[in-house]
Amino acid sequence: MNLQKETKAPGGQPAKRKSMNAMVLRRMKNNKMAMAGLFILTFIMLVAIFGPLIAPYSATKTDLLHTYSLPSLQHPFGTDELGRDIMSRLIIGSRASLAIGLISMAGASVIGIMLGSLCGYFGGKVDTVIMRFMDIFQALPPLILAIAICAALGPGLNNCILAITISNIPSFVRMTRASVLNIRRMEYLEAATAINCSTSRIIAKHILPNALSPLIVQLTMGVATAIISASAMSFIGLGVQPPNPEWGAMLSAGRGYIRNYPHMVTFSGTMIMITVLSLNMLGDGLRDALDPKLKD
Amino acid sequence: MSEGKMKTGDLLLSVRDLKVVYTSAGATVEAVNGVSLDIKRGESLGLVGETGAGKTTIAKAIIGVLPDPPAKILNGEIILQDSDLLKLPEKEMRKVRGKKISMIFQDPMTALNPLLTVGDQIAEVVSLHESVSKKEAMNKAMEMLEMVGIPADRYAEFPHQFSGGMKQRVVIAIALACNPELLLADEPTTALDVTIQAQVMEMISVLQKKLNTSMLLITHDLGVVAESCDNVAVIYAGEIVEYASKEDLFLDPAHPYTLGLFGSLPSLTGDVDRLTPIPGLPPDPENLPDGCSFHPRCRYAAEECKHGSVPFKEVSPDHFVHCHMCHCEKEV
Numbered sequence: 001m002n003l004q005k006e007t008k009a010p011g012g013q014p015a016k017r018k019s020m021n022a023m024v025l026r027r028m029k030n031n032k033m034a035m036a037g038l039f040i041l042t043f044i045m046l047v048a049i050f051g052p053l054i055a056p057y058s059a060t061k062t063d064l065l066h067t068y069s070l071p072s073l074q075h076p077f078g079t080d081e082l083g084r085d086i087m088s089r090l091i092i093g094s095r096a097s098l099a100i101g102l103i104s105m106a107g108a109s110v111i112g113i114m115l116g117s118l119c120g121y122f123g124g125k126v127d128t129v130i131m132r133f134m135d136i137f138q139a140l141p142p143l144i145l146a147i148a149i150c151a152a153l154g155p156g157l158n159n160c161i162l163a164i165t166i167s168n169i170p171s172f173v174r175m176t177r178a179s180v181l182n183i184r185r186m187e188y189l190e191a192a193t194a195i196n197c198s199t200s201r202i203i204a205k206h207i208l209p210n211a212l213s214p215l216i217v218q219l220t221m222g223v224a225t226a227i228i229s230a231s232a233m234s235f236i237g238l239g240v241q242p243p244n245p246e247w248g249a250m251l252s253a254g255r256g257y258i259r260n261y262p263h264m265v266t267f268s269g270t271m272i273m274i275t276v277l278s279l280n281m282l283g284d285g286l287r288d289a290l291d292p293k294l295k296d
Numbered sequence: 297m298s299e300g301k302m303k304t305g306d307l308l309l310s311v312r313d314l315k316v317v318y319t320s321a322g323a324t325v326e327a328v329n330g331v332s333l334d335i336k337r338g339e340s341l342g343l344v345g346e347t348g349a350g351k352t353t354i355a356k357a358i359i360g361v362l363p364d365p366p367a368k369i370l371n372g373e374i375i376l377q378d379s380d381l382l383k384l385p386e387k388e389m390r391k392v393r394g395k396k397i398s399m400i401f402q403d404p405m406t407a408l409n410p411l412l413t414v415g416d417q418i419a420e421v422v423s424l425h426e427s428v429s430k431k432e433a434m435n436k437a438m439e440m441l442e443m444v445g446i447p448a449d450r451y452a453e454f455p456h457q458f459s460g461g462m463k464q465r466v467v468i469a470i471a472l473a474c475n476p477e478l479l480l481a482d483e484p485t486t487a488l489d490v491t492i493q494a495q496v497m498e499m500i501s502v503l504q505k506k507l508n509t510s511m512l513l514i515t516h517d518l519g520v521v522a523e524s525c526d527n528v529a530v531i532y533a534g535e536i537v538e539y540a541s542k543e544d545l546f547l548d549p550a551h552p553y554t555l556g557l558f559g560s561l562p563s564l565t566g567d568v569d570r571l572t573p574i575p576g577l578p579p580d581p582e583n584l585p586d587g588c589s590f591h592p593r594c595r596y597a598a599e600e601c602k603h604g605s606v607p608f609k610e611v612s613p614d615h616f617v618h619c620h621m622c623h624c625e626k627e628v
Contacts, residue, residue, distance in 0.1 A: 191399070196424050209411045210411055292411060
């Protein structure tokens with residue numbers, strides 16, 4: 001170490017400045033699983049967006065002469081108990097299912113993370129008040145809570161999304177709070193205060209990024225649960241209204257015919273599984289890419 | 297430093313009668329009991345004492361990051377260039393924190409955010425305090441890295457890619473990035489091994505002299521004090537028991553506690569099998585003894601030490617001792 005050496009102005013090339021974002025992108029690109037997940041998810045979303053253009057039949061038109069047909073060239077995924085083309089229903093149904101899964105989880109995570117970081121950071125009265133409210137929510141099973149909300153607000157897709165959002169907030173609050181409490185003790189937060197970061201900056205820049213990994217996993221798993229909850233809601237008539245298709249509803253409708261016509265549940269179940277799997281792969285990859293400690 | 301450079305020797309910081317308590321679950325811990333100290337510009341003051349003596353609490357009180365609750369400042373003044381930091385509104389305090397006073401933390405392993413590059417963490421303090429563009433802040437950060445002996449092209453690396461000693465250098469770079477007038481170094485070398493300790497301390501001293509920064513060096517290592525301080529305050533149970541120039545303290549320690557500290561040091565020349573420790577344990581800060589808080593462990597303790605307040609005596613010019621038993625010319 002040579003201290004006497006004049007500090008040379010490091011102008012010119014500003015080092016090899018890799019920003020965090022660039023690093024995350026590059027790591028995501030190198031992660032085959034994550035890219036596969038992203039690819040499948042993009043594909044499903046495109047199908048959902050352009051659904052009406054690519055669906056071979058109408059999703060609601062019944063054809064009582066061809067009920068319960070097995071997969072064939074005409075109906076690649078077969079038809080259901082009313083002769084509706086399952087492939088078309090899956091394509092159109094992806095819109096409702098994805099909307100429920102993604103929007104409700106996005107909403108629940110944003111609200112949950114905000115409340116949770118407030119609880120974890122400030123502690124004391126704020127913490128007690130918010131957490132006791134969350135306890136009240138969590139005293140009811142999430143599905144029962146969602147059903148109650150839906151029943152109060154009336155059935156339909158939007159209310160269904162709202163209900164699932166609300167019933168999922170507590171778990172996000174709890175998880176964020178636990179993460180934040182852990183990080184709260186770290187000396188770099190004290191250091192951040194000592195260099196004069198504002199509270200919001202500390203939370204946004206120093207706490208949340210460090211608390212994110214468990215939340216990303218929770219988020220991707222949550223999408224799956226949300227789609228399944230939505231199917232339960234549709235099943236009891238509170239979710240997407242028949243005859244409009246929705247994956248979960250199709251799954252539960254096909255349940256009665258599983259012995260004789262398994263294709264009715266297989267395809268809708270597979271779609272849910274593929275979506276959830278791709279989200280998990282993406283989420284896992286994202287979590288790894290966000291952690292600089294893992295080697296490239 | 298817009299208000300013109302003050303001359304070396306001017307009074308920079310003056311702490312008067314600072315009293316801090318921690319309250320938790322009904323119990324009150326008296327962490328700092330009436331501490332007064334002065335730091336002149338360019339001076340480096342060592343704060344020496346056992347674990348739990350209140351050293352870190354004093355530093356945190358000065359920079360205003362004591363967690364409240366549980367900590368509470370009951371009394372006292374912390375005057376930095378004519379303004380009492382304890383009375384300053386938060387908005388004004390934010391201009392002081394990180395800019396005029398900055399702090400080096402004890403454990404470099406946890407003092408850096410693992411998700412931000414070291415360069416960005418230095419640039420953050422620059423951009424928080426100076427109206428500079430992102431690019432300028434980055435350049436300043438690189439300059440600081442070079443200054444603490446890290447090549448600037450490691451700007452974009454993350455804390456885990458650095459060794460402990462280098463992390464501590466980054467922490468020092470953050471602390472010095474805005475040319476603070478007062479540097480609070482809270483046991484900057486405790487978490488490092490001995491050779492790195494020497495390097496880091498030398499670097500802190502060199503930079504401190506170069507930038508004409510005042511420093512409050514908290515440590516329990518008398519060797520570090522001898523190396524890099526001008527004056528020393530020995531603190532025991534939240535009170536300063538002896539305050540002197542380094543030379544006076546090392547050549548002529550007066551307080552029984554200081555004598556005990558020196559007695560517990562291994563000597564390189566003598567051949568002694570056992571060190572002479574101070575008997576007993578530091579007092580329970582929830583329940584400090586009456587009178588002089590050191591009297592239960594003091595071998596010179598007399599009846600008068602057990603009750604009432606203890607005088608602050610000046611045993612020789614600028615050498616103050618908090619003790620009944622020290623002989624001296626005058627009381628203060």
